Amino acid sequence: MADDAGTYRTAKIKEHLMSPARRCLAFFLLALLTAVPAHAQNTAEPAVALQGMDVVSYFKDGGPVKGQSAHRADFDGARYLFSSAQNRAAFVADPDRYLPQFSGLCATGVSVGKQLKGDANSWKVVDGKLYLYYSDAVRAKGDDDPTTLARAHKNWAARK
Numbered sequence: 001m002a003d004d005a006g007t008y009r010t011a012k013i014k015e016h017l018m019s020p021a022r023r024c025l026a027f028f029l030l031a032l033l034t035a036v037p038a039h040a041q042n043t044a045e046p047a048v049a050l051q052g053m054d055v056v057s058y059f060k061d062g063g064p065v066k067g068q069s070a071h072r073a074d075f076d077g078a079r080y081l082f083s084s085a086q087n088r089a090a091f092v093a094d095p096d097r098y099l100p101q102f103s104g105l106c107a108t109g110v111s112v113g114k115q116l117k118g119d120a121n122s123w124k125v126v127d128g129k130l131y132l133y134y135s136d137a138v139r140a141k142g143d144d145d146p147t148t149l150a151r152a153h154k155n156w157a158a159r160k
Helices: 002-017 020-042 055-059 085-093 107-111 136-144 148-159
Strands: 068-075 078-082 119-126 129-133
Touching: 055 078, 055 085, 055 119, 055 129, 068 085, 078 085, 107 129, 107 136, 107 148, 119 136, 129 136, 136 148
Parallel strands: none
Antiparallel strands: 068 078, 119 129
C-alpha cells in the first residue's frame, strides 16, 4: 500500500510540474532569458575610431586634433569623434572621402601582406587619401620605397 501511495504522490508531483500553465511559464522565462543577452549586445557602444582623433581634421592645415564626444557619428561599427559640428557634417555627408585607407591598418604592413593596426598619430595624406602607419619608423620605411602604396592597394584589393 505504501508503494501505491508513493507512486500516486510521484504522479501528482509530475502532473503539477508539467501543467500547461507551468509549461507556458517555463517557455516564457526561457524566451526572456535568451532575449536579454541579445538585447544587451545591441546596446553596446561602438569602439571609438582613430584613438579619438577627428578624421576630417587630417585634411586641414595643422593636422589632426582630438574630437569631442559632443560631436560624434557612428559609421560602419565605429564611433568617430569630431572637433566641431562642421567637421561632423562633412564626414556624414561623405564618409568615404575621409576614412583611412585599408580600414585603418598600417599601409606599409598591408604592402607586405601584414595586418598591423595603424596609429592615429602616424599618418599622411596622399592624393586626398588618409594613410595610417604602425609607427613613425614604419612610415619612414614605407616612404623610402615609392612602390609601397601601390603594393598596399594591390594587396588590399586581392584580399577582398
